[in-house]
Amino acid sequence: MNDLFDAEEKALADARRLREHLEEVADPELRRGVGALVKAFERSLREQRRLVRFSDRLQGQLANLNQELQRRRQEAEDALARLEETQETLVQQEKLASLGALVAGVAHEINTPVGIALSCASHLADATERLKDDFASGSLSRSEFSRYLATAEDTSGLILANCDRAAQLIRSFKQVATDRTSSERRQFDLRDYVEEVLFSLAPRLRQLGHQVSIDCPSGLTMDSYPGALAQVLTNLVMNSILHAYDEGQTGQFSITVTQPDADSLRLVFADDGKGIPTEHLPRIFDPFFTTRRGNGGSGLGLHIVYNLVTGPLGGSLGVDSAPGKGSSFTLLLPRVVRERENDTVEAEQEA
Amino acid sequence: MTQERLTIAGTERSPEVDFDFASGRFSMRGESYPEDAAAFFGPIFDALRRYLQAPAPDGITLDIEFIYFNSSSAKALMNILEMLEKSAADGTRVEINWHYADDDDTMKEFGEDFSEDLEHVTFNLVSVDG
Ligand SMILES: Nc1ncnc2c1ncn2[C@@H]1O[C@H](COP(=O)(O)OP(=O)(O)OP(=O)(O)O)[C@@H](O)[C@H]1O
Ligand SMILES: [Mg+2]
Numbered sequence: 430m431n432d433l434f435d436a437e438e439k440a441l442a443d444a445r446r447l448r449e450h451l452e453e454v455a456d457p458e459l460r461r462g463v464g465a466l467v468k469a470f471e472r473s474l475r476e477q478r479r480l481v482r483f484s485d486r487l488q489g490q491l492a493n494l495n496q497e498l499q500r501r502r503q504e505a506e507d508a509l510a511r512l513e514e515t516q517e518t519l520v521q522q523e524k525l526a527s528l529g530a531l532v533a534g535v536a537h538e539i540n541t542p543v544g545i546a547l548s549c550a551s552h553l554a555d556a557t558e559r560l561k562d563d564f565a566s567g568s569l570s571r572s573e574f575s576r577y578l579a580t581a582e583d584t585s586g587l588i589l590a591n592c593d594r595a596a597q598l599i600r601s602f603k604q605v606a607t608d609r610t611s612s613e614r615r616q617f618d619l620r621d622y623v624e625e626v627l628f629s630l631a632p633r634l635r636q637l638g639h640q641v642s643i644d645c646p647s648g649l650t651m652d653s654y655p656g657a658l659a660q661v662l663t664n665l666v667m668n669s670i671l672h673a674y675d676e677g678q679t680g681q682f683s684i685t686v687t688q689p690d691a692d693s694l695r696l697v698f699a700d701d702g703k704g705i706p707t708e709h710l711p712r713i714f715d716p717f718f719t720t721r722r723g724n725g726g727s728g729l730g731l732h733i734v735y736n737l738v739t740g741p742l743g744g745s746l747g748v749d750s751a752p753g754k755g756s757s758f759t760l761l762l763p764r765v766v767r768e769r770e771n772d773t774v775e776a777e778q779e780a
Numbered sequence: 781m782t783q784e785r786l787t788i789a790g791t792e793r794s795p796e797v798d799f800d801f802a803s804g805r806f807s808m809r810g811e812s813y814p815e816d817a818a819a820f821f822g823p824i825f826d827a828l829r830r831y832l833q834a835p836a837p838d839g840i841t842l843d844i845e846f847i848y849f850n851s852s853s854a855k856a857l858m859n860i861l862e863m864l865e866k867s868a869a870d871g872t873r874v875e876i877n878w879h880y881a882d883d884d885d886t887m888k889e890f891g892e893d894f895s896e897d898l899e900h901v902t903f904n905l906v907s908v909d910g
Contacts, residue, residue, distance in 0.1 A: 472897070476858055479893050484851045486886055 433481070437474050444470060516716060520736070523729055537632045539598050542591035549584040549591070556580050614766065616652045619694070620645040623684060626659045630666050637670060638679035645686035649694065652765040657737040664730045665698045665758055671721065673702020673756065692764050699757035705750040713748065734758075743767050786827045794820055795846065799827065804836040807843040817852030825859060832867045839873025840864065845880075845908070846887065854890075861894060861901070868900035875902040882907040 432438065444467045451460050560577050563569040620643070627634075627641055634641060651658075666682065674680050685697045705713060712718045714735040719728030738746040743766045750756035790796030795810035814820035842864065849857070861876070868874040878894065880887035888905060895903035 472862075475897060476855070479858070479896065480851055480854060482893060483854045483890065486889065487850065490886060 434474065434478060437477070441467070441470055441474060519729055520733055523733055535598070535629070538629075539595050542594040542598070546588045546591040546595070549587045553581060553584040553588075556584075613656065614652070614654050616650055617655050618647075619649045619651050619686060620647050622651075622655055622658070623662065623686075626662050627666070627684075630663065633670065634666075634682075639670065639674075639682060640679070641666075641682040641684065643684045645684065646688065649686065649688070650764075651694075651762075653743075653762070654741045654766065657741045661734050661737050661742070661760070662698065664734050668730055669700035669702060669756070673700045673704075675703075678702075688764075689761075694762055694764055696760040696762065697757055698760075699755060701755040704752045704754045705748070705756055706752055710748065710750065714746075738762070741766070786824065788824075797824060799824075799831075801827075801831050801836070804838055804840045805843075806840060807845075809843070809845040811847050812849035812853040814853070817850070817856055821853075821856035821859075825856075825863075828860060828863055832863060832872075835867060835872045839875070840867075842874070842876045844876065844878050846890075857894065858897075861898060865898050865901050868898075874900070875904065877904045877906050879906045879908050882909060 444463075448460070448463050448467055451463055455463075556577055560569065560574070563573065623643055623645060627643065662684075669680065669682055681701050683697075683699050685699075687695050687697075689695055709718075709720070714731050715728075716732040717728040718731075735746055738744050738760055742760075742762055744760055744762035746761075747759045748756065749759065784800075784802055786797065786799040786801070788794070788797040790810040793811055794814040795808045795812045797808050799806045844857075846853075864874045864876070876895075876898075878891035880891060888907070891903075891905050895905075
């Protein structure tokens with residue numbers, strides 16, 4: 430067998446032989462000395478062998494640990510990648526869902542002016558039919574004719590106004606809807622835009638009896654991603670509707686915009702509802718944290734809000750709430766979003 | 781000067797040491813990869829050497845329970861075992877219990893290796909529920 434300690438063993442054998450030779454020639458003192466040396470050498474060699482074995486074993490253990498560590502890191506990285514993919518999918522689904530809600534809101538809202546225009550038009554058609562008949566039979570009186578003129582004036586005015594209203598609704602909805610899907614960057618007037626977004630939520634709010642007050646300086650222009658902002662506001666409002674009040678209770682929401690300096694703005698959304706328990710506060714922005722699991726909540730709403738505010742909108746976000754004291758969410762946003770945020774959104778669009 | 785007891789608190793990288801010289805019960809437990817092994821084990825060697833000049837009549841029991849140790853600590857341990865072996869050869873009763881977690885084959889093998897040179901010391905391998 431090949432022995433790494435061959436040379437040492439050979440030296441030891443020489444030393445043993447030397448000791449034997451000395452048996453015959455040397456004096457006892459010298460023999461004892463050499464004997465002790467040989468013993469020490471033997472012991473040292475044994476220890477050396479053992480130590481090499483030890484450190485081999487220890488290094489083997491270390492290598493195993495390293496491999497294990499490497500494997501676990503890979504696992505963790507894979508899991509993270511999968512999670513990010515899932516999250517991305519869920520964000521897309523959430524976008525679609527909020528678009529669906531928007532479309533339902535649009536349908537409801539447009540129904541009213543279109544319905545009025547329709548009944549006015551049919552009323553006008555009936556009156557016109559009667560007028561035609563009377564004219565044909567020669568029984569059309571002067572007073573009847575002037576009554577018809579008044580009806581025609583009223584109804585056509587109403588039809589015009591309501592069609593105008595419907596067209597205006599469609600325009601603003603179209604704006605919000607394309608913003609939501611395209612995540613395009615543009616300049617917009619903040620107050621007008623916030624009003625438009627709230628307008629799209631108005632049917633739901635009105636139905637439940639909630640009031641919203643908007644306090645925002647006029648002429649405040651943002652250069653940012655209005656779609657992201659719309660989604661943030663929609664999620665905050667929907668949360669207040671869903672979580673802050675018991676059935677039948679009505680609430681007062683407020684949106685307050687101030688300008689700490691020329692380049693940034695502070696937007697505070699607040700409700701006066703039941704508030705968020707202190708122990709939930711640190712977790713509400715976590716993905717999948719919800720108190721309505723199995724009841725329509727996915728727990729992604731505020732996570733998406735957080736991602737949009739800190740991502741495309743380039744700002745920061747905080748919450749202030751206590752049980753019975755309502756909740757307020759404070760967004761600090763740059764008025765003009767920085768250039769590099771642009772890249773990420775465009776990259777997202779390409780994907 | 782008679783020494784009563786040597787105790788060193790364990791740290792993340794050095795073992796807890798408790799040598800109760802009066803009763804002859806000694807123990808070393810924990811991790812052992814001190815920054816400077818010579819500095820850590822030096823005082824232990826000294827105390828042990830002094831004690832072994834006149835060991836307790838009932839002899840010595842040393843419990844060793846290491847989770848991890850480095851090569852320097854292994855050498856230091858061999859030195860301690862050598863001292864105890866010499867003393868046992870001179871007639872002191874010395875018993876060493878090498879504790880290892882029952883699923884830790886490597887620690888068991890270490891124990892077997894350490895016992896290799898011991899003739900007069902009683903060396904027990906003690907498996908502990910891991
Ligand atoms: N305005 C609020 N008042 C009281 N609690 C709130 C309010 N906003 C959020 N919460 C609490 O924070 C939790 C997380 O909100 P988040 O929007 O992330 O999820 P969700 O609304 O439950 O589900 P999803 O938005 O995915 O449908 C909610 O389940 C609720 O407990
Ligand atoms: Mg929500």
